[in-house]
Amino acid sequence: MSSGILNEIKTLIWKEVTLEWRQKYALSGMLLYVISTVFVCYLSFNLRRNQLTPIVWNTLFWIIILFTAVNAIAKSFSQERYGRLLYYYSLCSPQSIIISKIIYNSLIMLLLSGMGFVFYSFVMGNAIGDMGLFILCLFLAAIGFASVLTLVAGIASKADNSATLMAVLSFPIILPMLLMTIKLAKNAMDGLDWSVSTDEISTLLSIDLIVITLSYLLFPYLWRS
Amino acid sequence: MRKIWWKILCIVIIFYVIIMGLMGPVPHLAIINESIRNTYFHVALWLAMTTLLFVSMIFSIRYLNKGRIGDDDIASELAKSAIFFGILGCLTGSIWANYTWGDPWPNDPKLNGAAVGILIYLAYLLLRSSFEDEQRKARISSVYNIFAFAVFIPIIYILPRLTDSLHPGSGGNSTFGSYDFDNDIRKVFYPAIIGYILLGLWLAELRIRIKVINRVRDEASITSDKVF
Numbered sequence: 532m533s534s535g536i537l538n539e540i541k542t543l544i545w546k547e548v549t550l551e552w553r554q555k556y557a558l559s560g561m562l563l564y565v566i567s568t569v570f571v572c573y574l575s576f577n578l579r580r581n582q583l584t585p586i587v588w589n590t591l592f593w594i595i596i597l598f599t600a601v602n603a604i605a606k607s608f609s610q611e612r613y614g615r616l617l618y619y620y621s622l623c624s625p626q627s628i629i630i631s632k633i634i635y636n637s638l639i640m641l642l643l644s645g646m647g648f649v650f651y652s653f654v655m656g657n658a659i660g661d662m663g664l665f666i667l668c669l670f671l672a673a674i675g676f677a678s679v680l681t682l683v684a685g686i687a688s689k690a691d692n693s694a695t696l697m698a699v700l701s702f703p704i705i706l707p708m709l710l711m712t713i714k715l716a717k718n719a720m721d722g723l724d725w726s727v728s729t730d731e732i733s734t735l736l737s738i739d740l741i742v743i744t745l746s747y748l749l750f751p752y753l754w755r756s
Numbered sequence: 757m758r759k760i761w762w763k764i765l766c767i768v769i770i771f772y773v774i775i776m777g778l779m780g781p782v783p784h785l786a787i788i789n790e791s792i793r794n795t796y797f798h799v800a801l802w803l804a805m806t807t808l809l810f811v812s813m814i815f816s817i818r819y820l821n822k823g824r825i826g827d828d829d830i831a832s833e834l835a836k837s838a839i840f841f842g843i844l845g846c847l848t849g850s851i852w853a854n855y856t857w858g859d860p861w862p863n864d865p866k867l868n869g870a871a872v873g874i875l876i877y878l879a880y881l882l883l884r885s886s887f888e889d890e891q892r893k894a895r896i897s898s899v900y901n902i903f904a905f906a907v908f909i910p911i912i913y914i915l916p917r918l919t920d921s922l923h924p925g926s927g928g929n930s931t932f933g934s935y936d937f938d939n940d941i942r943k944v945f946y947p948a949i950i951g952y953i954l955l956g957l958w959l960a961e962l963r964i965r966i967k968v969i970n971r972v973r974d975e976a977s978i979t980s981d982k983v984f
Contacts, residue, residue, distance in 0.1 A: 682903065689896050690886040699882055700900065703875040704907050707915050738910065745906055749899045752820045 536630075539623045543631035551639075558639070561603045565647040568595050573654040585658055585720050592651055593713050596644050596672065597705065603643060604636050604680040605697045608688035620754065629685070629750035633678045633743060640673035660722020668719055671732070672712040675739045679705050682746040685753050711735050762954055769951030773800075776944045794852040795941060796948045801845040802870075804952035806912070808838035808960075809877075813905040816898035828894035829967050831901060832884060833960040835877055841956060842874045869911040876904045876911075 551558050572591055576583055619628060648669060652659075659665050680701055687697040715731040777796035812834035819827035849867070854860040861867060883900055887893035 686883070686896055686900055689892065690883065696883060696886060699879045703872045703879060704904070706872050707869075707907065707911050710915070734915075741906060745903055749820075749902060752895055753899050755895070 536624065536627050539627035540631045540634070543623065543627060544635050547631065547635040557606070561599065561639075561643055562646055564602060565595065565599050565643055566650050568598065569647060569651045569654060576655070583655065586717070588655060588658065589713060589716050589720060591655075592648070593672075593709060593716065595651070596647060597676070597709060599643055599647060600640055600673075600676040600680055601698060601701060603639055604677060604684050605687070605694065606684075607632055607636055607681060608684050625751040625754040626747055628754065629681065629746050632685075633681050633746065636677035636681050637674045640677045641670065644669050644673050659720050661719045661725075664719035664725060664728065665716060667732070668712060668715045671715075671735045671739065672708070675708045675712075675735060675742065676705065678739060678742045678746060679708065682742070682750065682753075685750065689753070708735065708738055711738070763958055766951055766954035766958055769947050770955060773944055773948040773951055777948070780944060781940045791852055791855050792941075794848060796944050798845060798848040798852055800945060800948035800952055801841050801848060802912075803949050804956060805838045805841040805845060806909075807949075807953050808834050808841065808956045809905055809908065812838065813902055816901040819894060819898045820902075825890060825894055826968075828898060829964050830960070831898065833963045833967070834956070835880060835901065836963065837956040837959040839874060839877050839881075840959070841952065842870070842877070846870060846874070865915065866912070869915060873908050873911050876908060880904055 572595065683701040683704065684697060687693040687700060690696050711731050711734050715728055715735065718728045718731065773796055777793050782792050812831045815827045815831035815834065819825075819831060846867075849870075850860045853862055853867075880897060880900055884893055884897045887896065
């Protein structure tokens, strides 16, 4: 049974990757979105670059990542056609669909936030004290954002005005995660000892776990409608 | 449903809370002074709100399990009265903060968390209003309601404790109860919570009845249309 689900998940992820690869405009569009947003920020701050304090640097980066995540994941359900959804419905269990979507979106978010970070530190300067901790933070945030937004995208795609709804539903829910991430990233920038950040890391991990479990439990009900 | 005793109890308790809350004896503490009476309103309102939201989530779970539309009505109306209490809680808290902390909206994690919590539930109402089909609306908003409660609790009760907050129970401050809760306060505080919960149930019950009546009337008009 469990190996069956694992197989389904693997196939579904593979299908997502293939689809994405065939229509390259989606992923490259998102990459371009990150890069142009970063560039807009760079040009807007250009005049006063020396006034870009670490706090502003950090906050700006995470807000860019947040908007990228919302835009990238919003389409994960709405791009599927109705007939194709029915086809999945008859083929595989809802659990494997949500898990595969979460994993796939996490991968996309890892890619996007990684690229975003590289480009951001390239143009805006890089003042990070502890690179390992910052990468861990990126990793946790990418997974967390992806898992929250996947379920919300599933909810919003059922409604008519899904673009507005996506933002309204996800921003307040994602806020605790965003605040924790910003705090953890600030610790990483200041190069504090890891023991200082264990609180934040464990909170982020537990929020991720809660969200993934809830998505796993709740998605079947969403899927049926 | 037609039982009236709990409504009378609710009125009696609310009046008891208002009279004893404003006139009863309270401990005298520095800075807080007489504003400690706000405990009966502000703190009790938040606890009542959390209870109502919890019950609302239970009904959402029940709806998902059993699929009866009535459970969803109850869940949504309970959430609405909880939002009403939340806004009242914010207002009373802001009056209190104005006199003790010197600012109606100090930059405090708990306040911001509360604002975010209310935003989450306003989004729930928006989500509900964006569906036409009843069953679909009920199912999807139930899913969101459960999800929202699971996020709401950390925002209000866990995250502020990790950071520095002006509220008791955060950032190394001890919780209530431990040092300034004497028996005079308890005598009014616990009834206050029960009174507000009953009031919230009453509000919700009235609106549920309106909903049920409207639904029956709609169905009646549809069937009569078919006849003619």
